[in-house]
Amino acid sequence: MEKMRFIFSVMLAAAAAVAAQAGTVRPVDNGQALVNPGMGWTLHFYSNIIQNYGSRLEPADTLDDWPGLSVIYLRVPWSFLEPREGQFNWSLFDTPAQKWIDCGKQIAIRVTCSESWMRYATPKWVQEAGAKGVDFEFGKGVRDGGPQWEPDFADPVFLSKLEAFLAAMAARYDGNPNVAFIDIGSFGMWGEGHTGNSTKLSEEATLKIVKQHIDLHRKYFPRTQLCISDDVAGHDKPGRHFPVTDYALSQGVTLRDDSILVQPPPRSWYHADMAQAFWPTMPVILEHEHYGSSKARGAWDGKLLIQAVEDYHASYMSIHWWPREMLEDNRDTVHQINQRLGYRLLPEEISWPDEVAIGKPFEVSMRWLNTGAAPCYGGGYAALTFKDEKGGVVSVHVDESFNVRELKPAEKGKAVGQDRTMQAVIAMAHQDPMGTFAPAVKPGTMDVFISVGKRDGTSVIALPLGEQDGHRRYKIGSMRVIQ
Secondary structure (H helix, E strand, O other): OOOOOOOOOOOOOOOOOOOOOEEEEOOOOOOOOOOOOOOEEEEEEEEOEEEEEOOOOOOOOOOOOOOOEEEEEEEEEHHHHOOEOOEOOOHHHHHHHHHHHOOOOEEEEEEEOOOOOOOOOOOHHHHHOOOOEEEEEOOOEEOOOOOEEEEOOOOHHHHHHHHHHHHHHHHHHOOOOOEEEEEOOOOOHHHOOOOOOOOOOOHHHHHHHHHHHHHHHHHHOOOOOEEEEHHHHOOOOOOOOOHHHHHHHHOOEEEEEEEEOOOOOOOOOOOHHHHOOOOOOOOOEEEEOOHHHHHHOOOOOHHHHHHHHHHHOOOEEEEOOOHHHHHHHOHHHHHHHHOOOOOOEEEEEEEEEOEEEOOOEEEEEEEEEEOOOOOOOOOOEEEEEEEOOOOOEEEEEEOOOOOHHHOOOOOOOOOOOEEEEEEEEOOOOOEEOOEEOOOOOOOEEEEEEEEEEOOOOOEOOOOOOOOEOOOOOEEEEEEEEEO
8 A cells, every 4th residue: 555656457358268357456556645525734824813824825826736735724813804893804715715716625714703912803893882801911811901802702792793793604604615614713712712821711611601602603504514622621631521522522513633733742732532532423623833833842743743643533634834834844744644634545456347248237346445544524436437439438337335434444554445346237229219218339448437426426536546537537447348
């Protein structure tokens, strides 16, 4: 599985062998980075502060040189999006989003209500409408006249205004296929779910409030993957089960760790155990500390970043710095993470007859592996497509009995394949008084392509294979078709 090129071995029939001799291909992972639904690198285009970290990219620059980049993360204060009640600045999201959507990428969103670097992350008009809150000084706590203002996250006026905002945001983004996930970021400093640097709420108060915010987001985003920071349970409190994250799990809200590699080893992260309850059913998201800050305090280690993917069974990993500067320093780390981040589906072996007759059933056998660290949550179905010498699609066959979601991730190098067998027929032209039900098929040599996608044969998932037709179908060999 570690070889870096695509090889296939085809055992064709000898001249004297019978016509139906089977051919077998054994594809090998080519090591390329894959951009697939539900996984990949996530660029912090806005990281609370608008200038961080996409501001140096030209409008036409879609960072195509970062292998495996799949999501653009837009994290901003609420006051930037609704500066006046009912007047929305959605172009703040839509402007950067559209250039990556045009490239087949997605966006992710967090809207925050408390920041360390500005007074009104929650819009000032919410306070003026009667929402309660306190002045504070970051790191020192509540102080009259402090430079920042934090709302009472359970205040009825605050929640009412927040709900109206979420309803407006959901009208644009809930169920939008261009949105990978949305953070529940309306509670705590930077939306990370902790108040230790501001109002220092108790665990009991935090649990009650976080439940309210989860419920609000679930109400308005029933069709979108939601996630919440591990810090709602305490940023450095190890353990697997906490009431607040167990409640999130029960509501279909997944986990993101904000942040890893903040502190030097052995305090690089605290909540890999917590992630074990989430990753079997939902994608886990990792956000590392700002790369430059992590390096400065001696906390950065590429090997640890790779290990975090394994420990959390992560599907997403952040790019939390000026992207090309980080890539230049970490190319090998990025490459190694791309071999394991999310899922990585490989047809380890495929067999089909060397020759088939039109209208006669034949058997195809396959063995599939998932060599990634996480499941393919969205699932999909393997398909074989047969094309003629002009590249025209002659016949498509989908194995609907097997969803690739069932392929279990394993430790690196220890993935176990699942064997499948499907029946296929190259259809004959069939006439009746109403006309032709199937197109005529001419005898000849057909190219054989493998793909994974929808039940109708539409390919969706990129595979780590070689020659493809531009639609995520991968050529694996050929087959003779006779009358």
